[in-house]
Amino acid sequence: MGAQRLDAFDLQHAIPPGALVPPESWHTKGVLTIRSADRVTSRLRAIAATRFALCCLASTLLAGDPAAAQRPADTVILGLAAPATSVDPHFFNAAPNAQLSAHVFSRLVERDARVQLQPGLAESWRAIAPTVWEFRLRPGVKWHDGHAFTAEDVAFSLARAPNVPNSPGGYGSFLRMVKQVEVVDPLTIRLHTKQPHSLLPTEIGYIAIIARHAAQGATTEDFNSGKAAIGTGPYRLLSHTANDRTELARNEAWFGPREPWSRVTLRFLGNDAARTAAVLAGDVDLIDQVPSADLARLKSDPRVAVSEIQGLRLIYLQADFSRDGMLPFVTDGAGQPLPRNPFRDVRVRRALSIAINRQALAERVMEGAARPAGQWLPPGVYSHDPGTPVPPFAPEEARRLLAEAGYPEGFRLTLHSPNDRYPNDARTAQAVAQMWTRIGIRTEVAALPWSAFSARSARQEFAMRLLGWGSTTGEASYLLANVLGTYDPSARRGASNAGRYSNPALDALTDRATATLDPEEREAMLRQAVHMASEVVALIPLFHLVNAWAARSGLRYEARMDERSLAMGLRPAP
CATH class of the missing domain: 3.40.190.10 (Periplasmic binding protein-like II)
Known part of the structure; x- marks a missing residue:
């Protein structure tokens, strides 16, 4: 089978189960060249084996570090x-x-x-x-x-x-x-x-x-x-x-x-391979955000002990709502700015949401270290709404919605993402960009270090961004007040609402819920708010993380839902 030129990264059909297209073969303009599925799978297995071997080699070298060997036991x-x-x-x-x-x-x-x-x-x-x-x-x-x-x-x-x-x-x-x-x-x-x-x-x-x-x-x-x-x-x-x-x-x-x-030393190791190598060598005693590519092997390695727990962090996409007119990083097919903000139209937001194959993201990009999400709380948590399912993967319906909204030929978009904050953050953004390109939203990815990304995102410099939010209060109002609450410093609402989404009815419902002392009545109101936010696609949920840590042999870490x-x-x- 000769080389194939694909218009998009179709995780459902082009790539077989278990295969993951490596980042170096992704193009930011949303076009991907691959060879046969068997050869992709073989190459990926070789890459994974080589990567883990390099980690092991690095760990051997690090083990000879006198500073590591001479550290006091406490x-x-x-x-x-x-x-x-x-x-x-x-x-x-x-x-x-x-x-x-x-x-x-x-x-x-x-x-x-x-x-x-x-x-x-x-x-x-x-x-x-x-x-x-x-x-x-x-x-x-x-x-x-x-x-x-x-x-x-x-x-x-x-x-x-x-x-x-x-x-x-x-x-x-x-x-x-x-x-x-x-x-x-x-x-x-x-x-x-x-x-x-x-x-x-x-x-x-x-x-x-x-x-x-x-x-x-x-x-x-x-x-x-x-x-x-x-x-x-x-x-x-x-x-x-x-x-x-x-x-x-x-x-x-x-x-x-x-x-x-x-x-205690808190040491920043943003590179996944470096973290794995460091804990295998004993150069560090604990690593977080265990790379999904290394998780299975680390679980079987006697040099480390892995601990896991279902996390509360949602990885999601948030559009810009701060302006009605032209947006930065959004143009028509010829590169000219659009006269109005397309994300103000709920049909566009729905199209973008159902163009995403969340199951493929969770299974292949995240390699099983995530669960597809349709809301910001995982099942089993207080105020999770059973009536708000994971959105379906429906690219044909997405194209219809775009045409109905006045974008039959789509448009161009840059998706901004951190590249060192969440597990596989830039890889997730790349996969989403490929899926959007397939429905006519030709998407590029700009991945930045978290320190630069967070500051620019807070200034509303992006049209579309990938973010994460951990609802560590264990209930729905935390995100409702901070991420979807109308930005209003005087009311101390919306502090993390980088997209400046505003829905007074949702704000009012949130306030009524948090003022309700009866837990069952409050949960019913919060579930209503979750469903309301989902219906209007106030944000685009992707998946919930499974939190994992690896500690060196002889130590154990108590896995935390708040990560x-x-x-x-x-x-x-x-």
Whole structure:
């Protein structure tokens, strides 16, 4: 069989089960050249075998690293796929930042590996009136510099969190219902809400508590330098080098159980092969986002122990709704800007959604490390809507919808994606681009490092973007308030709504749901909101990740639904 020129990457028909077209054969203009299916499969197997062999060779070389061999037994290094953009715990609501913050700073309410609420700096909490929550604080807690922790620090933190300058997506939405913060005494604080708000303890658990005496007037850079990074968490900050590593030391005065690790290094290893090699060599003790291409082999390798759990993170696509007229990175077939924003038309959004073969993405691009999604919560989670299925793969219907919307010849589009933030993020974007090209939306992919991508996305510089969102509250309102809520800093809504989608009816339903104290009534409203968002294709869900970690032999990691990689979850194997 000779070479074939395909108009698109048709995962359902052109590629047999088990085969995965390697990234180096993808063209950003959405055209792919392959040879026979058998030869593609053979080549991929050879690539995978060679890649793993190189990892093993690299691990052998790394094993000879004197620094690795001489590390004390009570020190650990975590190899992380995505870097934190700041030490400032209020700067950016992103998982890499939150996992760094969790080592240094504490919260009133914490969450365990299955996102269940646990006491933190607050020993207890209760609603003493329909719109008043009281938190009793833990006595005897000290800041890393020895100062006493009090309710004044809590009040200061809650005032600062929504107001960090230049934040690309902060924490204001968690405090949108808080009307007044009342310091009753040094160990008691009351939060008065605008209306009954059942989720306040859950939401307050996202706000890191910082030291008033150290952070008064401090900038985000003061946290990055360590000057203001004084916490009450299990580890103290020693140093932070952007896009490289963060060094931590055990907090001997921590109020929780004594940590077994005297020193912790959070090391950024964005390259998948490098992470695999590093853990096989023992150069690092734990890696996250285990590369899907290596997962099966690592599970059978005695040098490591793999832990997995169904995650809460949705990988999705979000269009730009911030303007009615011409969009950047969208043109007609001749390269001329379109006079209006095509994504304002729900028929276009539906066409883009049903042109995607989600099962193929999950099975082949993600190699089984994901589950197809039609909404942002996986089955079995509170407020998942059984009446909102995974959208069908229907490319012919997609073409009809495009023609009905006035685009019978389609148009040109650039899909922007990070290339170092989520597992297979750029590869997923490439596959989606090929599927869209097949229905006439000739799509190019621009993949950027997360640090650059996140800043540009927050400024609405993209027409279409690939993103991820982990609903770590374990319910639907977290995304509704942050990602789909109308962007309104004064109302502290829509902090992570990079596409600037706005639906007042959806906002109102979200508010009614979160004000409903009865859990069954609240769940019914949230399911209604999930279905409403799906019907209008407010975002395009792709799949939910399965979270995986690999620890070196002799260690075990407690897999977390919120995907955080924490030294506090790494322990010697029993």
